Amino acid sequence: VLHRVTQGEIKKRTQKNGENFIFLASMCVVSIYQFWEDRDREKIAHELNFKIKDDLQDDLMGDIRLIRNAIIHHKGIAKKEIEKCKILIWFKKNDKILIDENMMYALVKFLQKRCDEWIQQRSGASGA
Numbered sequence: 541v542l543h544r545v546t547q548g549e550i551k552k553r554t555q556k557n558g559e560n561f562i563f564l565a566s567m568c569v570v571s572i573y574q575f576w577e578d579r580d581r582e583k584i585a586h587e588l589n590f591k592i593k594d595d596l597q598d599d600l601m602g603d604i605r606l607i608r609n610a611i612i613h614h615k616g617i618a619k620k621e622i623e624k625c626k627i628l629i630w631f632k633k634n635d636k637i638l639i640d641e642n643m644m645y646a647l648v649k650f651l652q653k654r655c656d657e658w659i660q661q662r663s664g665a666s667g668a
Contacts, residue, residue, distance in 0.1 A: 557640045565639035566611050572651070573608040576601050587662045600654050603628040604647075610637050 553559045585596035603625040610618045610631070616638075618631040625631070627650060630643060639647075 561641065562638050565644045566616065566637065569604060569639060570608050570611055573604045584658055599626040600650055607637060
C-alpha cells in the first residue's frame with residue numbers, strides 16, 4: 541500500500557477552501573505568471589508599441605510575480621518583498637501563502653479588468 545487515507549480526510553481536503561483548493565489556486569497563480577512572462581507579455585508589449593517586453597511594467601502582474609516567488613522559491617512563505625504588492629495586498633512578511641476562493645475570484649476579476657484596459661490601450665495606440 542502506497543497511500544492510505546480515510547473518507548473524512550478526503551472530504552476535509554476537498555472541501556471549499558480545503559487543502560486541494562489552496563494547492564490548485566497556488567498553481568494557477570504560478571501558471572498565470574508563467575503565461576504572462578513566457579508568452580503574453582511580449583505580445584502585449586508589441587501591440588502597445590514597446591520596444592521590448594521588459595518595457596511593459598504592470599502593477600497587477602508584478603504582484604502576481606511576488607506571490608509566485610513566495611510559492612515557488614520560499615515554500616509558500618511570504619518574504620519582505622510581498623509587502624511591495626500594490627493591488628493584491630493580501631499577505632505580510634512570514635505569512636503562509638494561502639489563496640482562498642475569494643482571493644481567486646478577485647484575482648480573476650482584476651485580470652479581466654486589466655485585459656480590457658490593454659485592449660483599450662491597443663485601440664488608442666493604433667489610432668482606432
